[in-house]
Amino acid sequence: MAVTASGRLLAQLGQVRAAARRSFASSGHAEEGSGRMWRTLTFFVALPGVAVSMLNAYLKSREHHERPEFVPYPHLRIRTKPFPWGDGNHTLFHNHHVNPLPTGYEDD
Secondary structure (H helix, E strand, O other), X not given: OHHHXXXXXXXXXXXXXXXXXXXXXXXOOOOOOHHHHHHHHHHHHHHHHHHXXXXXXXXXXXXXXXXXXXXXOOXXXXXXXXXXXXXXXXXXXOOOOOOOEOOEOOOO
């Protein structure tokens, strides 16, 4: 009796697994009109969203930003050895308007 019950259970599990495989395999094929839906979403949602984000970034970049006052915190800008380029005190992508040296901003 136990053998037949376990056999029936395994058969039912096999049917469930086969049905799941079939449903997963068929989900790769698009329904009619789904391409049109994605094209519409792209043109009327995604591209305007990107355009609004670009406009926002452009308008924010035009604002004048005040540079924060330099505070020589002891745990920041620690130089245990010089950088292997330039004078050894400037980082690789150093910007003298934004990045201070350990002693402060360069143009002060």
